[in-house]
Amino acid sequence: MDFVTPQVVFTIWGMPITNTVTSTWIIMVIMIFLAWLLGRKKPIALEMIVDFITDLLGSTMGVEATPYVPFIGTFFLFIAGANVLGLIPGVENPTKDLNTTAALAITVFFSVYYFGIRSQGLVGYLKSLAKPIIILLPFELIGHFTRALSLTLRLFGNVISIELIVAIIFSLLPYFLPSVMALYGAATGLIQAYIFTILAATYIGAGVVTTEELVKRKLAAA
Amino acid sequence: MSPELIVTITTIIVTGLGIVLGTALPALAEGKAAQKALEGMARQPEAAGDLRTTLLISMALLETTAIYVLLIMLILIFANPLLDRFFPAL
Numbered sequence: 001m002d003f004v005t006p007q008v009v010f011t012i013w014g015m016p017i018t019n020t021v022t023s024t025w026i027i028m029v030i031m032i033f034l035a036w037l038l039g040r041k042k043p044i045a046l047e048m049i050v051d052f053i054t055d056l057l058g059s060t061m062g063v064e065a066t067p068y069v070p071f072i073g074t075f076f077l078f079i080a081g082a083n084v085l086g087l088i089p090g091v092e093n094p095t096k097d098l099n100t101t102a103a104l105a106i107t108v109f110f111s112v113y114y115f116g117i118r119s120q121g122l123v124g125y126l127k128s129l130a131k132p133i134i135i136l137l138p139f140e141l142i143g144h145f146t147r148a149l150s151l152t153l154r155l156f157g158n159v160i161s162i163e164l165i166v167a168i169i170f171s172l173l174p175y176f177l178p179s180v181m182a183l184y185g186a187a188t189g190l191i192q193a194y195i196f197t198i199l200a201a202t203y204i205g206a207g208v209v210t211t212e213e214l215v216k217r218k219l220a221a222a
Numbered sequence: 223m224s225p226e227l228i229v230t231i232t233t234i235i236v237t238g239l240g241i242v243l244g245t246a247l248p249a250l251a252e253g254k255a256a257q258k259a260l261e262g263m264a265r266q267p268e269a270a271g272d273l274r275t276t277l278l279i280s281m282a283l284l285e286t287t288a289i290y291v292l293l294i295m296l297i298l299i300f301a302n303p304l305l306d307r308f309f310p311a312l
Contacts, residue, residue, distance in 0.1 A: 059271075059272075059275065060275065150286050153286070153289060153290065153293060154282065154285070154286050154289055156293075157286075157289030157290070157292055157293050158285075158289060160293075160296075161289070161292055164296075191278075192282075194278065195278060195279065195282040198275065198278065198279055198282075199279065199282065202279070
């Protein structure tokens, strides 16, 4: 298990810093540098990425996706980048640490309320939570918690299973085959990044409504 | 047989059975989902994009159950809470 569990590298004022945290910093630096380089040399490549994410979010959420692209797109780029850059020796995949995935899922959990309230207003959002009848409100809230839990465990479980398989194969046959499995793990990680993005977009999209819908509601109330 | 040994053997047997059930059933369900989605795509190729997105989401949701089973089995094997609870001296 020492292969796959995060190891404490050093401590800052008694706070343990694991190697997944340092890898997160390395990946952040690499991705910021890549974004800067692409922005200078090939801006059209960045535009393609943004277009891809905008189309994806637009088809998933059913509303104008532009305000949500910076937030949800960052999840996609971070998870995809983490899974691909985790192939570099010495850089651990941060998403194999439960704390990283929990942090991502908690961010999604709170952003659902933030975007929902920003779109519909506080009263409108609370009304939409208790939509068919008020009795269903607790179940809706339980649903929100389990969504965050399943987002955490899905990403973590998928990544950790591949890491375990690589570790087991490494102990059986240390040549060539573990690298193939690690590559397969990176592909799985890309799919998981896609799924995490779609699910976050679905959860956030369930809380926001289109402008026409808002106008229709105002007219019905008046 | 000492009680620790009984707990360990039971854990191993349950883990094996659990991982079999917990992976076979979601795999069957995923196969069914993929089959239906492919049938839909063959019948209406213009709806293939929407179907693919929905298929990916539902596959992820179905696979979550298998991942839960895997995580519980990992806990049972590597950090067995029953052994820690009943035999703290170990």
